[in-house]
Amino acid sequence: MKRFALVLAAVATLAGVVVSIVRASGQTEKGAAPIFVTKMPPGFRDWTVISVSHEAGNINSIGAVLGNDLAVKAYREGKLPFPDGTIIAAVHYTYVPSEENNKVFGRVQSFVAGPPTNVQFEVKDSKKYAATGGWGFGHFNKDGTLGNDALMQTCFPCHAKASRDLVFTQYAP
Amino acid sequence: MKRFALVLAAVATLAGVVVSIVRASGQTEKGAAPIFVTKMPPGFRDWTVISVSHEAGNINSIGAVLGNDLAVKAYREGKLPFPDGTIIAAVHYTYVPSEENNKVFGRVQSFVAGPPTNVQFEVKDSKKYAATGGWGFGHFNKDGTLGNDALMQTCFPCHAKASRDLVFTQYAP
Numbered sequence: 231m232k233r234f235a236l237v238l239a240a241v242a243t244l245a246g247v248v249v250s251i252v253r254a255s256g257q258t259e260k261g262a263a264p265i266f267v268t269k270m271p272p273g274f275r276d277w278t279v280i281s282v283s284h285e286a287g288n289i290n291s292i293g294a295v296l297g298n299d300l301a302v303k304a305y306r307e308g309k310l311p312f313p314d315g316t317i318i319a320a321v322h323y324t325y326v327p328s329e330e331n332n333k334v335f336g337r338v339q340s341f342v343a344g345p346p347t348n349v350q351f352e353v354k355d356s357k358k359y360a361a362t363g364g365w366g367f368g369h370f371n372k373d374g375t376l377g378n379d380a381l382m383q384t385c386f387p388c389h390a391k392a393s394r395d396l397v398f399t400q401y402a403p
Numbered sequence: 404m405k406r407f408a409l410v411l412a413a414v415a416t417l418a419g420v421v422v423s424i425v426r427a428s429g430q431t432e433k434g435a436a437p438i439f440v441t442k443m444p445p446g447f448r449d450w451t452v453i454s455v456s457h458e459a460g461n462i463n464s465i466g467a468v469l470g471n472d473l474a475v476k477a478y479r480e481g482k483l484p485f486p487d488g489t490i491i492a493a494v495h496y497t498y499v500p501s502e503e504n505n506k507v508f509g510r511v512q513s514f515v516a517g518p519p520t521n522v523q524f525e526v527k528d529s530k531k532y533a534a535t536g537g538w539g540f541g542h543f544n545k546d547g548t549l550g551n552d553a554l555m556q557t558c559f560p561c562h563a564k565a566s567r568d569l570v571f572t573q574y575a576p
Contacts, residue, residue, distance in 0.1 A: 275451070275452075276451045276475075278448070278449045279448075279452055279467045279469065279494070281496075281515060281516045282455045282465050282466060282467050282496070282515070282516050283465070283501070283513060283514060283515045283516070284457050284465060284498075284513075284514040284515075285512055285513055285514075286511070286512050286513075286514065287510065287512050289512065292455050292456070292457060293455060294452045294455050294467055296452065302449075321452070321575070323454075323455070323575050325457075328456070328571075330565070330566060330571065331571055334561065334564045334565070334571075337460065338459070339458055339459050339460050339462065340456060340457075340458055340459075341456060341457040341458075341459065342454060342455070342456045342457075342572075342573075342575075343454045343455050343456070343575035346575065346576055388507065391507045392503070392507070393503060398501075398503065398504055398507075399515075400515070402494070402496050402515075402516035402519065403519055
């Protein structure tokens, strides 16, 4: 009986671990396949600009959305859905007025990128990320650490509302 | 006497032409060496992002500043003045709210790049552009035509007020 209880406890613990992994990964199927992008793709900072944007209000952000070669090709050719291997990166900064520029202009006109805030990724892999529309999402804080689970869980449901293959950003020619 | 008058008229005309060229080019020395950048550098749209900015008010622009390899290297190493061969490009778009994004967010929060407005360049060549601080300036309208002379004349005096080698934009890491 004691042994059975131990086994039960072990199973429960294991089940807990599995549930934790499933919850953390957001995968619907069992297993530890990661749903999130956990490493920044090398060289992304030099990728081509897809577009730029400003998020006002409490986000108070300005940023650029960059794409690897596959992303840029798909955007320019208007191809949807994006092919596997597509990576889209968003580099975000605090939105700040430029004191120097505004002095020259004689008015508060110029808003620029202040300190970096985060970098986000969408990585297309229709098998690996099947549970989240074929996209893996990643959020990296300014110190390079991953965004917390609660934050990471918000990526997919929000991007699922985008009308073009879970991507909001459109190409700026 | 008539011949002398004709010669005088010819000289005056020629002088007028020279003055026009000098005025249009902004060069202080005589000659037709162009002060302005008159051709878009090939491949600039794929260059690395230096930073992003929004110009409010009647300019109502959002854009990205891009750099060729020399520009990016100098920026990242904090080298001033920029070396000859540096090219900095600014791609500008109309600043517009994103209807799709704001619908998802439930508020007017997201501002993105709308239709393109112009592309501007600073090309470093300390000999060719000696009269304008070593930089050649170029403004291209959305249809690819050059900005008019009156507009082009405004580039140098304004950029001369920038504190870092006639360049306003600072690198966003």
